[in-house]
Amino acid sequence: MSTSEGRRPLVDGRFQLISRLGSGGMGTVWRARDIALDRDVALKEVRPPDPAVAEATPGLAAQLRERAVREARALARLSNPHVVTIHHIVEPQDGSHPWIVMELVEGRSVHDRLAEGPMPVPEVLTLGRQVLSALRAAHSAGIQHRDVKPANILLRPDGSAVLTDFGIAAFSEATSRLTSTGDLIGSPEYIAPERVRGEEGNPASDLWSLGMLLYVAAEGHHPLRRATGLATVVAVLDDPIPPPVRSGALAPVLTRLLVRDPALRPDGAGLEQMLADAEAGPSRTGVPEGAGPGPFGPPHPHPAYTPPASPSWTPPTVPSHVASGNGGFGPPLPPSVPRPRRRAATLAVSLTLTAAVAVAAAVNVLPDGGSGSDADGSGSRPSGGATPVTGDRTPGTGAEKGTGDSTPAPRGSLLTPANVRTVIESFRKASGTTRMKELTIFEDYALAEIPTRVGAKTYDAYEFRNGVARRTGPGGTIAADAADEQPFDVTAMAWDGLPALMKRGEGQLGVERPTLRYVIVGRWTFNSDRPTLRFYLINEYNAVGYLAADSGGEVVASHPSS
Structure with missing residues (x-):
C-alpha cells in the first residue's frame, strides 16, 4: 500500500482511504476516494476475523481470500437495486488480503433505525420484500449471505434498503464458527440453527435470518438474545420463540418462516408471495393491521419474553399449535420430520475449545x-x-x-x-x-x-x-x-x-x-x-x-x- 500526496493510505495506487466506516466478521470497511474517477466509494478490507483463528486454522486466510474474491465477482454480475454494487476487486500480487471496492451508500443502517424503536408493520413488510429481492438475486448466482442482520442493511435517503457485507465464510469444520474467545463469526442472534450446528446451510438459512430480522424490526426486541453470546447460541438451538404481538399481517409470515427445520420454511418465491399478500392488507391475509397476536393467538410465556406493559393485559391462553413441537413457534413438526435436537453434544460440535471448556466447567x-x-x-x-x-x-x-x-x-x-x-x-x-x-x-x-x-x-x-x-x-x-x-x-x-x-x-x-x-x-x-x-x-x-x-x-x- 502506497500513500497519496496528502499522506493518506492509497490502495492499488488509486483508492485513497479517508475514514473507517465499520468492522465486521470478515474485515473492515473504509470510506475511500477513487482518485481515477473522482468519486467516493466503500472499500472493504478482507481479513480473517481474529488472528488467533487464522493461526489455529492453517489455510484459513487463503480460504477467506478465495471465497471473498469468488463471491465478489459473482455479486459484480448481479443487477439488483437492493444488492450493494461491486465496482472493482483489488488482488495484491504479494498474496496479501484482497480489497473489494463497492458502492458507497449514503444513509444509515436498519440497526441505527431500530435504536429509535420498532418500525411500523407496513415499513417492515416493504423492508422484507426488498431484502428478499436481494437475497433471491444472490441465491440465483449461488451466493449465500450468511450474516443477514440489521447492521448489514443500509437505508438510502429515499428509504430503500441495500443488503451489504456478503461473504461471511463458512468452514468445513463446525468448530470454526467460533473464535478462540467464543465469539461467533457472524451474529449469533441471527444465524440459523442449522448453521450454529455446524452445517453449511442453504438459501433457507438466509431466510431464517431475514425472518428474525423482520421479527425484531416489528416487535422491537429480539426473542432469543441472552446475556452472553454462548447463551444466545444455546437459545437459537433450543428455546421456543414467543409469537409476535405487534406484527399484525406479518405474523403469519413469521410463523411459517421461523421454524428450525429448514425443509419446512418457504422458499424465496413462496416467501415473496406471502409478503405481497401481507402488504395487500386484511382482504388478502384476513389479519387487520394492529390486530395484535393475529393467528398465533396469545404469546407463549418464556424467560426471554414478556408482553408489552399494559394495565389491561392479562396472560392469555396458549394455543395448541404453540404448545406443541418446533420450539414453541409456528406449526408443529409432523412425526416424520426430526425435531431439532436439544443436547450438549449438538452444542459441543459448534463450540471452540475455550467455549467448550466453559460448558464443561458449568457441568462439573x-x-x-x-x-x-x-x-x-x-x-x-x-x-x-x-x-x-x-x-x-x-x-x-x-x-x-x-x-x-x-x-x-x-x-x-x-x-x-x-x-x-x-x-x-x-x-x-x-x-x-x-x-x-x-x-x-x-x-x-x-x-x-x-x-x-x-x-x-x-x-x-x-x-x-x-x-x-x-x-x-x-x-x-x-x-x-x-x-x-x-x-x-x-x-x-x-x-x-x-x-x-x-x-x-x-x-x-x-x-x-x-x-x-x-x-x-x-x-x-x-x-x-x-x-x-x-x-x-x-x-x-x-x-x-x-x-x-x-x-x-x-x-x-x-x-x-x-
Missing part, C-alpha cells in the same frame, strides 16, 4: 449422582391406565376422543405439590403414562410432551386446563442418541421441595414484582443425566431469573436477573 459443578429413584428407569404404562390416544377427532369439536378425564379441577395456583400431582395424574389418565419428555407448569395451566407409546421415538403434545388434560396434537420425534430428549418419570421429582425452591427464587433471583412464575421439568442441556426442575420468575420489564434443581431437590444452578 453439578452433582454426579446416579439416576435416583425411578426418574431414569425404563418404566412402563400402568396396567390400569387409559388406552393410548389414537388421534381420532370428534367431528365438529376439534377435540380428540379419549383425551379428557374427570379429575376435579385443582384450586388456586398449580404450582403446589398437591396440584402438580393432580396435573400429572390427569396427564396419566389421558396418555396412560407418567413418563414424559418435558413438563411445563404455569400457575393456571400446564403443557406436556409425552411419548406415543412405551419405547416410541415419537411424542405427542398435551395440555392441562380447567381440570382436564387432553392431547392437542403430534409433537415430534425423540432422537435415540440425544441424552436430553429421553423420557423420564415425572413422579420421581422432589415435588415436596417446590415451595422452598420457589421461596428461595423469590428471594435470590432479583426479579422485582414478578408477573409470571412457572417451572420446566426435563433433561436440561447442562445436566442431561438427571432430570432437572427449573423455576422461572419474570416481570413486565423483561427481568428474568431461574433456579435449577435436580431430581432430589438439590439446587444445581442459579441464574439471577442481570
